[in-house]
Amino acid sequence: MEVTQGKSNGAADDPSGSARRAVQGCDVLVAIPVLNEASHIETCLRDLLTGDDRLADALFVVADGGSDDGTPDIVRAMMNVHANLRLVENPARLQSAAVNLVARRFSENRRVLIRCDAHALYPPGYVTDVADSLVRNGVESLVTPMDAIGRTCFQRANALIVDTPLGSGGSAHRGGRRSGFVDTGHHAGFDLASFLQVGGYDETFSHNEDAEFDRRLRAASGRIFLDAEIRLQYLPRSSARALARQYYNYGRGRARTLLKHRDVPRARQMIPPAVLLVCCLSLAISPLWPWSLAAPAFYLFALLCASIWGALKLGSPCGLFAGPASGIMHMAWAAGFFRQAALLGARPGRSRVAAAPPVFR
Known part of the structure; x- marks a missing residue:
């Protein structure tokens, strides 16, 4: 069509x-x-x-x-x-x-x-x-494009990090400055x-x-x-709990879309699930191989750098929440993605979309 x-x-x-x-x-x-x-x-x-x-x-x-x-x-x-x-x-x-x-x-x-x-x-x-x-x-x-702004301390850090590649993965509509044709937004x-x-x-x-x-x-x-x-x-x-719930639902929605249309996810979309998997596996095998903790340690170091950058960028200790906010986005999104993928794998859902007649440009 x-x-x-x-x-x-x-x-x-x-x-x-x-x-x-x-x-x-x-x-x-x-x-x-x-x-x-x-x-x-x-x-x-x-x-x-x-x-x-x-x-x-x-x-x-x-x-x-x-x-x-x-x-x-x-x-x-x-x-x-x-x-x-x-x-x-x-x-x-x-x-x-x-x-x-x-x-x-x-x-x-x-x-x-x-x-x-x-x-x-x-x-x-x-x-x-x-x-x-x-x-x-x-x-x-x-x-x-959407430009995030914050009022509370956590919200200011959240607004700062979400419009960066570490927060949104580089989505064009998250604070982007270039017009053009896109796949979504x-x-x-x-x-x-x-x-x-x-x-x-x-x-x-x-x-x-x-x-x-x-x-x-x-x-x-x-x-x-x-x-x-x-x-x-x-x-x-404006709170860690609300942010986690939001991104958990985002992850579930993305999994539904990919599975509904049998699409292959983009590489950047799979970074949070990969990070969650690597961190969980590293922790699980750490009693047998302590060096496996290097992976989650590197991730935590990246979040620490984000916090320091956030504090300097905002000129306020509020910026220290940038790292935790980013981590919450990643882990909650990945958890929602895996949860929905598991649910749909066991019980495919039904979609309600009105039938559209074939028309041509």
Whole structure:
């Protein structure tokens, strides 16, 4: 299956330039999945609703997964001021299901789908910047870099290390500065017709639904463009426990994606599992061969260097958490990866993706 882009066959094949025409506000649909985001949702919406006159005609839909902290009340209060703001229930609770729900229910007369997250900090005009870039580049999906920022001590160190190769493995969308075509990234915008043709997100995925979608989009000849000029900020996890839980789930999601599509993982994706295996084996055989402890010792030394670098970079003792944060990311991701691989190996799961008709570029 190949995908076609909305109302044109792409800017590169359209001499009249209709694929690159200016995006109007009425073309844009914005999906914002939430679950207990009372402390963030008002700021998020105010940021998204400002910065461009065209936003008055865009439709913003908050899909709530059953919040019990007053999030829906905050959104309803803002709906009294913003006529283009909607609130819908997301019974499935997951973000993947929320975006699908919004895309399918509100797709009429809309051509661009923007995905936003309540935890992120958006610059004015982010929505229209993404929509304009998507259409200007004639692609099916636009991704943007994320710049981590921190407020608490642990969070500052976490934000520092996650945007480095030691933290994120060198992902282009983690603080990257170069625009270009990529295989995956932080989802910002889609050609709405293409999103629906590919089937939207797999709603059985609680994590890594973005990379799994990108895998299907590429298989359908869809193109993904990273626009490094459009950036957002986000707050990473502020505690070691929350960070471990997050990366454990990331690892599980990545394993599901690889096994679902029978893909071979990239070398950098297998570094954390390899480190975990080597460390465990080294500890297990150390009573028989003490020199085996050299491997985990070298890894701990690397984390120590990261801590020292973090403290110097931040000019604060808070930077010493950079090493532990990196280690938590590696070990939790690897543990989740192995756990999910073992589960799916014993009991293959089922995916819920809407069937898409074959269409051609």
